Amino acid sequence: MIAEAGLAALWLAAGLALLQLFLAFGPAAVRSGTAPVRSVAIVQGALTLLAMLMLMWTFARTDLSVLLVADNSHSAKPWLYKVAGAWGNHEGSMLLWVTILGIAGAALAVFSRRLEERTLTAALGAQGALALGFFAFLLLSSNPFARLDPPAFEGRGLNPLLQDPGLVFHPPTLYLGYVGLSVAFSLAVGALISGRVDSALAKAMRPWVLGAWIMLTLGITAGSYWAYYELGWGGWWFWDPVENASLMPWLAATALLHSVNVLAARNSLRAWTMMLAMVAFSMSMVGTFLVRSGILTSVHAFAVDPKRGTFLLALLALYVGAAFLLFAFRSGKLSEGPPFELVSREAALIGNNLLLTVILGVVFVGTLYPLFVEAVTGTKLSVGAPYFNAVAGPLALILALLVGVGPLLSWRRDSGERLKRLAIPALIGLTAFAIALFALPSPGILPKIGLGVAAMLAVAAFLPLAGRKLRRTPLSTWGMVVAHFGVAVAIAGMAASTLTTVEVLTAARPGDQIEVGPWLIEFESVTPVAGSNWTALEAELRASRGGGDTILKPQARFYTDPPTQTTEAAIETVL
Amino acid sequence: MIAKPKHQRLVLILVALAAVFAAVLLAMWGLRDRAAYFYTPAEIASGKAAVGKPVRLGGMVEKGSIQHLADGVTTRFTVGDGKAEVSVVYRGILPDLFREGSGAIAEGQVTSDGAFVADNILAKHDERYMPPELGNQADEHKTAATVER
Numbered sequence: 001m002i003a004e005a006g007l008a009a010l011w012l013a014a015g016l017a018l019l020q021l022f023l024a025f026g027p028a029a030v031r032s033g034t035a036p037v038r039s040v041a042i043v044q045g046a047l048t049l050l051a052m053l054m055l056m057w058t059f060a061r062t063d064l065s066v067l068l069v070a071d072n073s074h075s076a077k078p079w080l081y082k083v084a085g086a087w088g089n090h091e092g093s094m095l096l097w098v099t100i101l102g103i104a105g106a107a108l109a110v111f112s113r114r115l116e117e118r119t120l121t122a123a124l125g126a127q128g129a130l131a132l133g134f135f136a137f138l139l140l141s142s143n144p145f146a147r148l149d150p151p152a153f154e155g156r157g158l159n160p161l162l163q164d165p166g167l168v169f170h171p172p173t174l175y176l177g178y179v180g181l182s183v184a185f186s187l188a189v190g191a192l193i194s195g196r197v198d199s200a201l202a203k204a205m206r207p208w209v210l211g212a213w214i215m216l217t218l219g220i221t222a223g224s225y226w227a228y229y230e231l232g233w234g235g236w237w238f239w240d241p242v243e244n245a246s247l248m249p250w251l252a253a254t255a256l257l258h259s260v261n262v263l264a265a266r267n268s269l270r271a272w273t274m275m276l277a278m279v280a281f282s283m284s285m286v287g288t289f290l291v292r293s294g295i296l297t298s299v300h301a302f303a304v305d306p307k308r309g310t311f312l313l314a315l316l317a318l319y320v321g322a323a324f325l326l327f328a329f330r331s332g333k334l335s336e337g338p339p340f341e342l343v344s345r346e347a348a349l350i351g352n353n354l355l356l357t358v359i360l361g362v363v364f365v366g367t368l369y370p371l372f373v374e375a376v377t378g379t380k381l382s383v384g385a386p387y388f389n390a391v392a393g394p395l396a397l398i399l400a401l402l403v404g405v406g407p408l409l410s411w412r413r414d415s416g417e418r419l420k421r422l423a424i425p426a427l428i429g430l431t432a433f434a435i436a437l438f439a440l441p442s443p444g445i446l447p448k449i450g451l452g453v454a455a456m457l458a459v460a461a462f463l464p465l466a467g468r469k470l471r472r473t474p475l476s477t478w479g480m481v482v483a484h485f486g487v488a489v490a491i492a493g494m495a496a497s498t499l500t501t502v503e504v505l506t507a508a509r510p511g512d513q514i515e516v517g518p519w520l521i522e523f524e525s526v527t528p529v530a531g532s533n534w535t536a537l538e539a540e541l542r543a544s545r546g547g548g549d550t551i552l553k554p555q556a557r558f559y560t561d562p563p564t565q566t567t568e569a570a571i572e573t574v575l
Numbered sequence: 576m577i578a579k580p581k582h583q584r585l586v587l588i589l590v591a592l593a594a595v596f597a598a599v600l601l602a603m604w605g606l607r608d609r610a611a612y613f614y615t616p617a618e619i620a621s622g623k624a625a626v627g628k629p630v631r632l633g634g635m636v637e638k639g640s641i642q643h644l645a646d647g648v649t650t651r652f653t654v655g656d657g658k659a660e661v662s663v664v665y666r667g668i669l670p671d672l673f674r675e676g677s678g679a680i681a682e683g684q685v686t687s688d689g690a691f692v693a694d695n696i697l698a699k700h701d702e703r704y705m706p707p708e709l710g711n712q713a714d715e716h717k718t719a720a721t722v723e724r
Contacts, residue, residue: 272591336583350590354591354594357594357595357598359598361595361598362601362602365599365603369610380612380613380631381612381631382613383610384611386629387605387606387609391602391604395601505648505667507646507647508647
């Protein structure tokens with residue numbers, strides 16, 4: 001019954017999405033105001049959430065008469081992975097995507113009431129149109145609630161690589177980011193239709209962009225950390241197409257986050273901001289297509305039917321095509337914003353946007369090139385770290401330098417007087433670069449420049465606070481300072497992990513001692529251990545550096561359902 | 576000097592177009608010698624891959640071909656596609672799902688004596704999953720795996 005209830009909720013929600021579209025763009029749209037379309041959006045969101053909860057319930061109970069549960073779950077699995085396993089497969093993961101789309105639409109209806117009426121109605125209509133396509137995708141080609149008759153005796157189990165706390169956090173946060181951008185997309189569509197692209201719209205759009213950007217950043221970080229301890233041996237970013245699929249919306253959202261501020265504060269960059277809002281969610285859809293169509297080789301590519309890829313591609317073409325057609329027809333009607341000089345905060349933010357756009361273009365081309373070449377010539381090739389690091393790396397460092405400069409400039413025009421404050425950070429950056437250049441033997445100039453830029457930015461990020469009363473500084477300024485300091489920390493981490501990694505590859509038996517840099521590792525013993533659905537051989541390693549020591553316990557795990565062997569790395573984090 | 580809004584908009588459009596153009600040019604330049612081509616064992620055996628260039632080799636790990644060398648961390652195995660076989664040497668940690676009779680992709684380069692030195696090995700991620708790159712040649716194995724269930 002639960003599965004049928006979930007399916008019914010999905011069909012109802014799909015019907016409501018159609019109604020939402022009709023109410024927004026149909027003949028009665030202008031007369032009836034926003035109330036009807038808003039209520040429909042809220043109910044539609046609630047129904048999709050209900051469907052998602054139903055699916056999670058069938059997984060929690062391991063209802064083996066549901067095909068998806070029988071294929072992807074197992075009664076002996078820890079309960080956390082039973083519930084989170086609801087989105088550890090193609091259908092469930094798409095349902096989560098649609099659920100967040102529905103909730104985002106409902107939240108837009110609840111929280112953006114004060115937005116100009118025509119804009120809000122059209123935005124909710126656009127949100128309904130998006131939902132409708134993805135409901136169709138779920139119901140026609142990826143039904144998560146399909147029954148299995150007769151029920152399976154036992155489930156096939158979840159891929160053990162996914163049986164990890166990472167599964168609980170990574171997909172939902174990433175999707176909140178991906179799909180949260182749909183609101184920016186819909187608001188841009190709404191504003192282009194109503195012709196009211198102004199700072200009021202930007203102020204309504206900004207919290208959505210900021211929220212989505214935060215979630216996207218968290219989701220990418222969670223995924224990267226998961227890969228760090230589960231898949232790779234010390235790697236945290238592999239320029240895998242699936243990682244790029246999440247990086248592309250992030251780059252676009254970062255650009256949008258900055259340009260929407262220009263629109264809110266100065267009423268400039270109107271057409272450009274609308275364009276970015278559309279590009280950002282289009283990149284989310286491109287990412288979804290890349291990951292869910294099964295054309296990529298990846299951990300994320302669950303066993304997938306190729307027909308689904310065509311469906312997703314059609315949806316992508318429809319939405320992106322329609323949005324850009326709208327943009328082409330309507331953006332010319334937008335009036336120009338107030339002008340500004342070459343040295344001004346607007347100009348610096350345009351620099352930020354252009355650099356991010358170029359990086360986005362470079363990542364986009366590098367990610368899709370192999371697919372394009374294979375489709376056209378049949379030649380198979382892969383584009384990896386050497387390309388992305390060499391081409392996107394320097395651009396990112398130039399951008400990071402600009403991060404130190406931009407916040408010191410004032411709107412409209414600036415004498416450049418405050419830029420003199422950058423002298424000290426610049427000196428610190430140059431010193432750090434010089435030390436890295438001479439003290440670190442490893443080749444490669446880029447990470448050493450990276451260390452210098454990070455050192456400079458770590459100080460420069462705080463300059464906007466200089467000469468201000470800290471208590472009266474608005475929270476948004478603090479947010480900017482912390483975020484920009486975060487960029488410095490991230491670059492420092494990337495550069496340091498490239499430059500200072502020490503790796504020893506060896507075979508050892510209990511009683512052996514291994515020296516790794518300043519560390520002495522003693523291999524003490526190997527013992528068998530067991531968990532609820534696995535058994536393992538666990539090694540005990542005593543790691544010491546100078547004083548105290550720590551015990552590391554890596555495992556070779558054997559899961560029974562499905563029969564798989566995994567390696568659990570032992571990681572000790574020290575300063 | 577503050578420009579007229581109309582002129583400023585024109586300049587911005589031109590700058591944006593230039594940025595997109597620059598991105599494409601940069602990408603083309605970067606891709607020219609940094610894309611790694613994918614080869615089957617037959618193509619490697621016939622000398623299609625240039626010696627010393629980073630390439631990918633994909634195929635099935637031949638039954639009984641995996642040897643662990645005395646240092647404990649170097650592995651030697653053969654990758655085949657039914658038409659040809661290529662000997663691969665890899666120093667490093669093998670993926671958990673790497674096994675004989677199963678698909679694998681080796682990233683590395685061809686040496687002058689026709690062997691393949693890998694610096695990374697990718698294996699399929701689970702029993703149901705087969706890298707599309709191994710596509711047709713692996714169909715028999717895929718069916719076999721399904722029947723076992």
